[in-house]
Amino acid sequence: MLLGSIEAGGTKFICSVGDENLTVLDQVRIETTTPEITLGKVIEYFSQFADLDSLSIASFGPLNLDSASPAFGSILNTPKLLWKNVNIMTIIRDALNVPVFITTDVNGSAVGENLFLKQAGINLHSLVYLTVGTGIGAGIIVNDQILGSNGHPEVGHIRVIKHPDDADFHGTCPFHDGCLEGMAAGPSLKARTNIPGECLALDDPIWDRLAYYLAQAVGSLNLIIHPARIVFGGSVVNPQLLSKIKKDYVQLMNGYVATDHLDDFLIRSCVPNNGSATIGNFALARKLVRV
Amino acid sequence: MLLGSIEAGGTKFICSVGDENLTVLDQVRIETTTPEITLGKVIEYFSQFADLDSLSIASFGPLNLDSASPAFGSILNTPKLLWKNVNIMTIIRDALNVPVFITTDVNGSAVGENLFLKQAGINLHSLVYLTVGTGIGAGIIVNDQILGSNGHPEVGHIRVIKHPDDADFHGTCPFHDGCLEGMAAGPSLKARTNIPGECLALDDPIWDRLAYYLAQAVGSLNLIIHPARIVFGGSVVNPQLLSKIKKDYVQLMNGYVATDHLDDFLIRSCVPNNGSATIGNFALARKLVRV
Numbered sequence: 001m002l003l004g005s006i007e008a009g010g011t012k013f014i015c016s017v018g019d020e021n022l023t024v025l026d027q028v029r030i031e032t033t034t035p036e037i038t039l040g041k042v043i044e045y046f047s048q049f050a051d052l053d054s055l056s057i058a059s060f061g062p063l064n065l066d067s068a069s070p071a072f073g074s075i076l077n078t079p080k081l082l083w084k085n086v087n088i089m090t091i092i093r094d095a096l097n098v099p100v101f102i103t104t105d106v107n108g109s110a111v112g113e114n115l116f117l118k119q120a121g122i123n124l125h126s127l128v129y130l131t132v133g134t135g136i137g138a139g140i141i142v143n144d145q146i147l148g149s150n151g152h153p154e155v156g157h158i159r160v161i162k163h164p165d166d167a168d169f170h171g172t173c174p175f176h177d178g179c180l181e182g183m184a185a186g187p188s189l190k191a192r193t194n195i196p197g198e199c200l201a202l203d204d205p206i207w208d209r210l211a212y213y214l215a216q217a218v219g220s221l222n223l224i225i226h227p228a229r230i231v232f233g234g235s236v237v238n239p240q241l242l243s244k245i246k247k248d249y250v251q252l253m254n255g256y257v258a259t260d261h262l263d264d265f266l267i268r269s270c271v272p273n274n275g276s277a278t279i280g281n282f283a284l285a286r287k288l289v290r291v
Numbered sequence: 292m293l294l295g296s297i298e299a300g301g302t303k304f305i306c307s308v309g310d311e312n313l314t315v316l317d318q319v320r321i322e323t324t325t326p327e328i329t330l331g332k333v334i335e336y337f338s339q340f341a342d343l344d345s346l347s348i349a350s351f352g353p354l355n356l357d358s359a360s361p362a363f364g365s366i367l368n369t370p371k372l373l374w375k376n377v378n379i380m381t382i383i384r385d386a387l388n389v390p391v392f393i394t395t396d397v398n399g400s401a402v403g404e405n406l407f408l409k410q411a412g413i414n415l416h417s418l419v420y421l422t423v424g425t426g427i428g429a430g431i432i433v434n435d436q437i438l439g440s441n442g443h444p445e446v447g448h449i450r451v452i453k454h455p456d457d458a459d460f461h462g463t464c465p466f467h468d469g470c471l472e473g474m475a476a477g478p479s480l481k482a483r484t485n486i487p488g489e490c491l492a493l494d495d496p497i498w499d500r501l502a503y504y505l506a507q508a509v510g511s512l513n514l515i516i517h518p519a520r521i522v523f524g525g526s527v528v529n530p531q532l533l534s535k536i537k538k539d540y541v542q543l544m545n546g547y548v549a550t551d552h553l554d555d556f557l558i559r560s561c562v563p564n565n566g567s568a569t570i571g572n573f574a575l576a577r578k579l580v581r582v
Binding site for chain 1: 417429431433434436438439445446447448449450451452453466467469507510511512514515516517543544545546547548
């Protein structure tokens, strides 16, 4: 089999070709500019592979994932205005003439993380992939299936209780005063300190606030869906922050639910080269191939 | 088929016998006292039905629902101390010698609500049953399966942002200052006003606070699992409160997700005689019968 993967992000499209063992055979990085230019290059890239069997897209969103809708496969109300209402799935499918699957970027990564752990002998009944980067989002896997495949979990916008030191900070979300993403995604660091997150010292007290919010997110995820594991992706959750999150989470639960085995329960992604969405896409594309 | 249902609650056990069409043929109510007395009466009741094929229990908890555990089927760390570590499933199964299924009370109700709607021609890809009574809990159905069947969703203990008028109220939960259950379950009404909830006027401003918290719960549930419907059970959510919840929910989402069709999305249980757990139990018991 020859399988295609498109990880469609706001700054770049990672396009890969792999085999049925989910091994990457070739990969290219295409800058996200206009739909015409970017998708043109994407199509040009995959057109080299005449034997391509199928392809899966893990895309930024919001996406229309309602297969009964005429707009199925299109990007919805995104702040990247040029991409609004672009039916990325149809464009790719019609140009390449292969079966195409589409899901959200976080769902693709969640599928990949789940498979990666499975290959390492760790079989989980459920897993949440929680990415904390420019935004915050989650993909949820239950019994090897994407949860809410026809919806788009928008975990980043759950409300959180403000840290006392954030009383005057409203967050960076244009919709909500004090949602998780507005208070704890990467841009919130710069919005508070005027220093980009990647330049902040690891012992800066600002990280305590992020831990406070992300621990609340872990709490709500655990109390609502009780996943076997939460895997952090994205650039924000460094090992120091993860330790703080664990500490705050224990305090927040206050003995009500078991908080042992936290080092297994809460981990950072361990897929090499940030490649969970690519592995996930290959697996999702593989399902489209009739054998 | 002759199917048994036990709805095991903190004040009463509702025991029912039904057929494969989920029709109640007989029912009895047994007071919850000690495990010996109550379970003795339960066993005595079902022993009358020599043809019983199987039985399902929807029980208060927390429960051990890990089928790999030696304590599978037992009640865990409950404030009802006499019931702690009682293996309700094993006791019933060994006494009646029929296959026995066990799940949480809210899971049983969620299964029942989902089936009831299905019988009315409403097929949903997912549903949350959210009960607001003495406590708050949720059962979640996705693709006709219980979500987290080997866990115990403890939705009642997610943290909520306090209403300004509740600044000095810490809630009734012994574990958490300001969790959903502590701030919005029935006992919180009396804790604030010294008047039992059922005697409070429907225009008392205290209901605004409950709506504020329950709207947050609806928001988190929707943003995390995106269910097709949320069904309120329990005694607290009256029609006036439901209207307030809808209003607050719209305000909370602030246009970020669609909030039309709210009258379909958020409903009160419409199963007659508060019977959702019984219907659910019959359906779960039916699955145990080899045909």
